[in-house]
Amino acid sequence: MCSHYEAPASGQIALAFGARGPEQGELDLWPGYMGPFLKLALSLDDQDEATPQVELLSGSFGLIPGWSKDTKIARRTYNARSETAGEKPSFRNAWRRAQHCIIPAKAIYEPDWRSGKAVATRITRRDSEPMGIAGLWECWTNPAGEEVFGFSMLTVNAGNNELMRNFHRPEDEKRMVVILPKGLYADWLRAPAAESMEFMRQYPADRLCSEAR
Template sequence: MCSHYEAPSRQSMLEAYGIASEETWGTDLWPGYIGPFVRPALETDPHDEAAPTLEVLTGTFGLLPSWAKDEKLARRTYNARSETVASKPSFRVAWRQARHCIIPAAAIYEPDWRSGKAVPTRICRRDGEAMSLAGLWERWTSPNGEIVHSYTMLTVNADDHPLMREFHRPGSEKRIVVILPQAQVHAWLIATAADSAAFLRQYPDERLTAVPRPAR
C-alpha cells in the first residue's frame, strides 16, 4: 500500500496532461496532506475547441465520503483495494458513480525489508516521466460548511510482480498502485463504472526503477 509519494511540478503536469494550474501543493505527500489530482473538466464550453477537457484540482490525500465526521478518516482511506472498492462504504459511492481521476506522481515510496530493516525506496518510471496513478475523487462538506475535495489511489495484488513483491514486511501481502500507460489516461477518466475494472492491472516492472533513499 502506498502512503508516501512525490507530486510532480507544475511544469511536469503541463507536459504530461497539457493543462496549467494555479493551485499550490507540496512535493512530499502523506495521507491527510494536500496534493493535486486530474479529472474531466466539469464545466467546459462545447462550442470552444480550445476549451480544456481536463482540470487540475487539489484535495486531501485520503478519500472523504459524504458521511465522514472529520478529515482524520483520510489516514485510513488513502488506498482502495481493487478487490473490495465496489463494496467498502468509504469507496463504493465514488466507484459506482465512476468519479475517476489521475493522481500525478513523480515517484512513490515503499519500504524494502530484505535487509531486515525498512529501507525507504524511491520508485519511479524508468524514463523519468510522471506516473499517472488511477484514483477516485470525492467532494465532502465539512462541519463548518467548507467544500473539501479528496482522492484515493487504487491498488492491485503484487505477490507475483518481479519488483513490487520485494517490498513491505516478509509474509505480508504485496500491493502495487495502478499506474496507467499514457495512452489509457483519457479512457480511464471517461470510463463507466462497468468498465472500470478492466484498467486495474499491474504496471510492467521493466518500466520502473527503484533506488534506496533515506526518508526526508
Template sequence: MCSHYEPVITKKQLATHFKVADLEDGLKPELWPGYIGPFIRKHEYADVGDDAVPFRELMVGSFGMIPHWSKDTKIARMTYNARSETVAEKPSFRDAWRLNRHCIIPAQAIFEPDWSTGKAVPTRIVRTDGKPMGIAGIWTGWKNPANGEILRSFSMLTVNADDHEFMRNFHKPQDEKRMVVILQEEDYDGWLSATWQDSRQYLKQFPAELMQTQTEAWTTDLP
C-alpha cells in the same frame, strides 16, 4: 500500498505530461495521508460540446478519501489506498466508484518499504524512462460541517502484486504484495471517461521493466 509519494507540482511537467494547468502555489513536495496535493479529473463541463473547455481539469484535495458521511477529516489517514477488488463494496469508496469519479494522481515518485535487511527501509521508486507516473484513483467531495466549505479528496487504487517481478520485493515477507495502478499515458482519457462497469480493464499491473529504485536521502520525517 503507498502512503508516501512525491507529487508532480511543477507547472511545466503538468502541462507537458498531463495536459493541465492552473496549479495553485504552496503545495508540499512530499505527501502523506491527509496532506493536500494535486489530482486530475474529467472536467465537469467536458461533455457540453464547447471546444474551449479542456477535457482534463486539475484540482487539489486531501490524499486520503473523506466520504460525505464523515464527521471530520481524520479518516484520510486510513483511506489513502483503495483495493481494486473491494472498492465497489467498502463504505468509504463505494459512492465515488459508483459515480464514476475517476482521477489521475500525478506522481514523480512513490515510496515503499524494503524489508530485505529485516528492517523497513523507505525506498524511492520511479519510472525507468524518467517520466512521471499517472496513478489511477477515485475522488469525492466533503462538506465541512463547521463552515460549509467543500474539501475534495482522493485515494489511489491498488492491485495484487504477488507475482510482479519488481513490486513483490517490498513490504514484509509474510504480507500480501500490493502496488498502485500506474496508467499508461494512452489510457489517461479512457480512465477518466470510463464507467464503473468498464473500469476493470485499467486496473492492472504496470510493467516491471519500467520501474526502478532510485537512491536518495530520506528528507521528510514521519508525520
C-alpha cells in the same frame, strides 16, 4: 500500497497531462496532506471524445466520504483495494459513480524489508516521466459548508511483479498502485463504473526503477 509520494511541480504536470492549476513546486506528500489530482471538468464537451477536458484540483491524499464527520479518515483511505472498492463504505459511492481521477506522481516510496528492517525505497518510471496513478475522488462538505476534495490511489495484487513484490513485510500481501499507461488516461477518466476493473493492471516491472534512500 503507497503512503508516501512526490507530486510533480505545476509545469511538469502541464507538460505530462495537459492541465494547468495554481502554481506549485514539487510536493512531498503523506496521508492527509493536500496534493494535486486530475478529473474530468464539469464543463466537459461531450462531443470531443478524443481529448476530454480535465481540471487540475487540490485534494486530500486520502478520500473523505460524504458521511464522514471530519478529515481524520483520510489517514486510512489513501489507498483503495480495487477488488473491494465497490463494497467498502468509504469508497463505494465514488466507485459506483465512476468518480475516476489521475494522481500525478514523480515518485512513490515503499519499504523494502528483505534485509530484515524497513529500507525506504524511491520508485520512478524508467523514462523519468511522471506517473499517472489511477484513483477515486470524492467531495466532502465540512461543518462550515466548504467543499473539500479528497482522493485515493487504487491498488492491485503485485505478488508476481518482479519489482513490486520486494516491498512490505514478508508476511503481508504484495500490492502496488495502478500506474496507467499514458495512452489510457482519457479512457480511464471517461470509463463507466462497469468498465473500471479493466484498467486495474500491474505496471510492467521493467518500466520502473528503484533506489534505496
